[in-house]
Amino acid sequence: MNRAGAGVAKDLHPAGSGSSSTQSRPSSSATASPRAHTRLVAGRYRLFDVAGCGGSGVVWRAMDDVLGRQVAVKELVPIPGLIPSEQQILQERVRREARTAARLNHPHIITVHDMIEDDGRPWIVMELLRCRSLAHLITDHGPLSPPQTATIGLHTLAALCRAHRHGVVHRDVKPANILVDDRGRAVLTDFGFAADHNENPLTTTGFLVGTAGYIAPERARGRPAEPASDLWSLGVTLYTAIEGRGPYDRDTPLATITAAAEEEPDPMRLGHALKPLIDRLLNKDPRQRPTPEQIDRELRKLSTAATGGSRNQGHRADGWAFVGCLW
Numbered sequence: 001m002n003r004a005g006a007g008v009a010k011d012l013h014p015a016g017s018g019s020s021s022t023q024s025r026p027s028s029s030a031t032a033s034p035r036a037h038t039r040l041v042a043g044r045y046r047l048f049d050v051a052g053c054g055g056s057g058v059v060w061r062a063m064d065d066v067l068g069r070q071v072a073v074k075e076l077v078p079i080p081g082l083i084p085s086e087q088q089i090l091q092e093r094v095r096r097e098a099r100t101a102a103r104l105n106h107p108h109i110i111t112v113h114d115m116i117e118d119d120g121r122p123w124i125v126m127e128l129l130r131c132r133s134l135a136h137l138i139t140d141h142g143p144l145s146p147p148q149t150a151t152i153g154l155h156t157l158a159a160l161c162r163a164h165r166h167g168v169v170h171r172d173v174k175p176a177n178i179l180v181d182d183r184g185r186a187v188l189t190d191f192g193f194a195a196d197h198n199e200n201p202l203t204t205t206g207f208l209v210g211t212a213g214y215i216a217p218e219r220a221r222g223r224p225a226e227p228a229s230d231l232w233s234l235g236v237t238l239y240t241a242i243e244g245r246g247p248y249d250r251d252t253p254l255a256t257i258t259a260a261a262e263e264e265p266d267p268m269r270l271g272h273a274l275k276p277l278i279d280r281l282l283n284k285d286p287r288q289r290p291t292p293e294q295i296d297r298e299l300r301k302l303s304t305a306a307t308g309g310s311r312n313q314g315h316r317a318d319g320w321a322f323v324g325c326l327w
């Protein structure tokens, strides 16, 4: 399913679609066409390779011919069958995504260089990360260790705190939207669903955006997203990273949302070190969730507990030497 912005059914990604590889790929002829590989966008950005795909488009590795540096260029892929006004909403969402991320300017938030118009559509030009999404890391290499999970959690929390301080709720925190670079830095990306208090709402009241399994219970019950809703999604993300599966994975998106809203998380098999914190993050009542300061304190203990500084470098299960050799 795509981010068509036309209600629950279209806006929701499939259950467990933490990985862009499991999301339905946009039907872009651009990804396959040889012409696309030499395509020049806005007379300046030369697309040469697909870096990744998500619910709304394709992210290209590209060369900025003017500055002579590599960049990532996000293309919104038109969805066949949408009426023009729906396409326009999607396009406006991309423009907002670019403005919102550009405004936040944080080491753990993707850096947006530019937003351009080409072929009647907006394109976002970003820093090109040598990265894997957290979803791909989990799919390809299985669950992460507690220190790795805690470190990614700390970085994502820092990104969320910056966003929340600026009146932005991300609304789609999940492993596919967290990029982990080759030094272990996690970067939050994809502000396409963000609610930004500087912008008028794009989503019609009563419509739910996000990804099944990562939507906080209060949002599933129709309440607006708040910072604590992102913290709930962070809890699901940490659970997924350390367990290798989501806490509420069910066969359909609706069953997953219902489980997330009403049931306890599935028992953990691996992530005992993080369990007390994750349990608190997954509290159904947003007011009962821990504060960012409390989360930061807990994650910091876990991220340093097993790395033991430089002495442990090279140990596969400890620290980022492990992630660094994943690609």
Ligand SMILES: Nc1ncnc2c1ncn2[C@@H]1O[C@H](COP(=O)(O)OP(=O)(O)O)[C@@H](O)[C@H]1O
Binding pocket: 020, 051, 052, 053, 054, 055, 056, 057, 058, 059, 072, 074, 110, 126, 127, 128, 129, 130, 131, 132, 133, 176, 177, 179, 189, 190, 192
């Ligand atoms: N700046 C970047 N550098 C490298 N790869 C990226 C970058 N941004 C996104 N990607 C890759 O593209 C995928 C989809 O990006 P995302 O912004 O989430 O798109 P969508 O809005 O379509 O979900 C990511 O999971 C990642 O694999």
Ligand SMILES: [Mg+2]
Binding pocket: 054, 055, 176, 177, 190
């Ligand atoms: Mg995405």
